[in-house]
Amino acid sequence: MQVLENWSQKILRVALVLFLAVATAFELQAADPGWGIVIHGGAGATLKENMTAEKERALQLKLSEVLNTGHTILENGGSSLDAVQAAIRIMEDSPLFNAGRGAVFTHEGTNEMDASIMDGRSRNSGAVAGVQLIKNPINLARLVMEKSPHVMMAGKGAESFAAQHDVKTAPAEYFYTEPRWDSLQKHLKQQNLKDPLETERDHKFGTVGAAALDKDGNLAAGTSTGGMTNKRFGRIGDSPVIGAGTYANNATCAVSATGHGEYFIRSVVAYDISALMEYKGMSLQKASDYVINDKLKKFGGSGGVIAIDKHGNVAMPFNTAGMFRGYVHEDGEVVIRLYNN
């Protein structure tokens, strides 16, 4: 009897271990979200106070349209690059965001836009800085990546490259939006009262970006912005800087940033998240949280990132009052958040 009991106990124990192993394997598989897209429409300090129910609804509708478009592309076997580009293009076409049509005004009353895109498979990338009258800067960034030996082009030079490739332009009126113009006027008035450097620091955010993982396991990320209201001197922020505002690498993750660009450049934010994953073995969530809510915050930089890793896990940390953000995976369930919830 003693022997039999020992045997039955052993069998039970082995069965339990086997069951746990299989259950864990299933759980791990279920925890891997697979292909999907994550987007942002900017992070800011005083978002909720400035928001009306109407604007909230408009934002939610637009972000939902963006995510559904990305989802359709990925579901049909499209590339993460195509999904990212399409997502950003829709936000550039909307006056709701500080990119493309809704770009903020420079000190001179013009719109100078920056954008970048990166392919996680080849780590190819394209970026444009300070371009005017380009309807969709993200399209131009992709052309720089694919049709030139360069990564980054700026100003008139980038515009003449655009002209050679028949990139769609729009007249200055297209980029005129009343709230952005009023914002510049307010900044210009304030500037007469206080230190101009202080005024320039008192900026608003609204950059857009997207990061995606496609069915083939390829990651991509992109970012587009009008920069800072009242910016001067051909200022370039982090959005067109590979490693700072945008980074993608199939080995780790794809990241797009939004916030006070100078701090993001000095902290090499997007690549730092990838480096922490690769060199320290951190998860995407842990690495991006650490970079945004610890390192960047202590450094004095405000903003956030959206990111997706090679398993489809998404992270959307920010250290401001809010960040317009959302994601969708294979199941099509669209998740959208505006504030700290």
Add this chain to the structure above:
Amino acid sequence: MQVLENWSQKILRVALVLFLAVATAFELQAADPGWGIVIHGGAGATLKENMTAEKERALQLKLSEVLNTGHTILENGGSSLDAVQAAIRIMEDSPLFNAGRGAVFTHEGTNEMDASIMDGRSRNSGAVAGVQLIKNPINLARLVMEKSPHVMMAGKGAESFAAQHDVKTAPAEYFYTEPRWDSLQKHLKQQNLKDPLETERDHKFGTVGAAALDKDGNLAAGTSTGGMTNKRFGRIGDSPVIGAGTYANNATCAVSATGHGEYFIRSVVAYDISALMEYKGMSLQKASDYVINDKLKKFGGSGGVIAIDKHGNVAMPFNTAGMFRGYVHEDGEVVIRLYNN
């Protein structure tokens, strides 16, 4: 007797251990080189063949002047930022390098220069891209760092910032050097024969840079370049991109890069060396060797870096046939190398 012998053995053993401990401490101290400066005048694929004894001598004299100037500044208690800026300024003033006076010509026959500088103490940084007729782009980069809330300025905007701060300009003739002009003509001719993209890849290097550690333990790095001969479309390389061409952080190291800029941007070269030191505990030598001779090489990128860590150790890896480089420490012994030796 037995007791006495045991005691004398014990005393001997303790004395030996103490001796070894003190010797190790001295060796460690002796191995820490302390303050110093390391510089480069560009890396390239076909340097030795194109070199005359006269040009070699001119290069060695100039690099020696640069290192001695840096040494004097550091010896007198000057900051690493001042030493880096002065070192780069001398190379910008010489027609021997592709920066400042010796900048290569763009496709349009102009000189569009990029430069950046970074302070390892505050991680403050300044960069300019695509500026014309600025005598010393490195001076302008430092002004951007210290006199503006921005990190990066480009083109006409950066030039108007320069004008506001009375930055010295020079007429177009100042930047005319016969070899650079001939090089452009050669490129333009070749372009009619082969694929223009291929021609643009067939570039020459000659960027300059410096990295230093001062007596206060502060690191700094800077880079300046004319970019690629025959470059078009407002192309921006890695030199003005913080994280790619320049990076400095008192916690790790200061780095300046030279090479095929597009690959350096996509690999975030300068920051990657710092990240490997911080996250993987690699030494400066190991981290910079790994990035240049393993990661970058496999990726298809050619070039090199010079770097100095917080202890004053220097590294100068490159994966091309040669890199003009040198360093000096407290003892004033100037070391200069041109090729793979």
